[in-house]
Amino acid sequence: RKEVEQDPGPFNVPEGATVAFNCTYSNSASQSFFWYRQDCRKEPKLLMSVYSSGNEDGRFTAQLNRASQYISLLIRDSKLSDSATYLCVALKDGNAGNMLTFGGGTRLMVKP
């Protein structure tokens, strides 16, 4: 079982729709969480960090529930340019540094 699990999708939504992605993690030692966005054959790009208090950045809202070991990402007013794979990522403290553990990614396709 993967340490971080996501629904692979794809999620096909029309422009302007609201879409939500969920993610669960199994390692309670994970310290921090992030959502990254990855376009085809490109590098993962940090979208936002995820906090228990929830955080919002424009059309994007992320939430962490440590008790349920559950992370969410909400995208409002979807744009065509939001089409990408969204990676749920946990950061685990290593012996002397930090390593990222990626979920398998959720693919989003926003259609006109």
Add this chain to the structure above:
Amino acid sequence: AAGVIQSPRHLIKEKRETATLKCYPIPRHDTVYWYQQGPGQDPQFLISFYEKMQSDKGSIPDRFSAQQFSDYHSELNMSSLELGDSALYFCASSGRLAGGYNEQFFGPGTRLTVL
């Protein structure tokens, strides 16, 4: 803003050859991470360095080695290449800036093809 630089961007090698991938972190970042992403897979952590010392080791094969130099750039050396080593290799960096060490920023990757 300056980003992580990786070279080469594309590399084609034959089985049993060696390859060296280079990574130049964001200026003033002192921590470098290497990840391998196979076709249709998510990135897997290989190894990381902080202040020129290895800090963590993930699923890096014994055929691979890496180091970080005094200017903080890092090199991933891969020997006895196998077909299964064909993948995208990403370098990420982090440092004592806004976001701190928790936020890792990825370079564009090196696409290695082993024939």
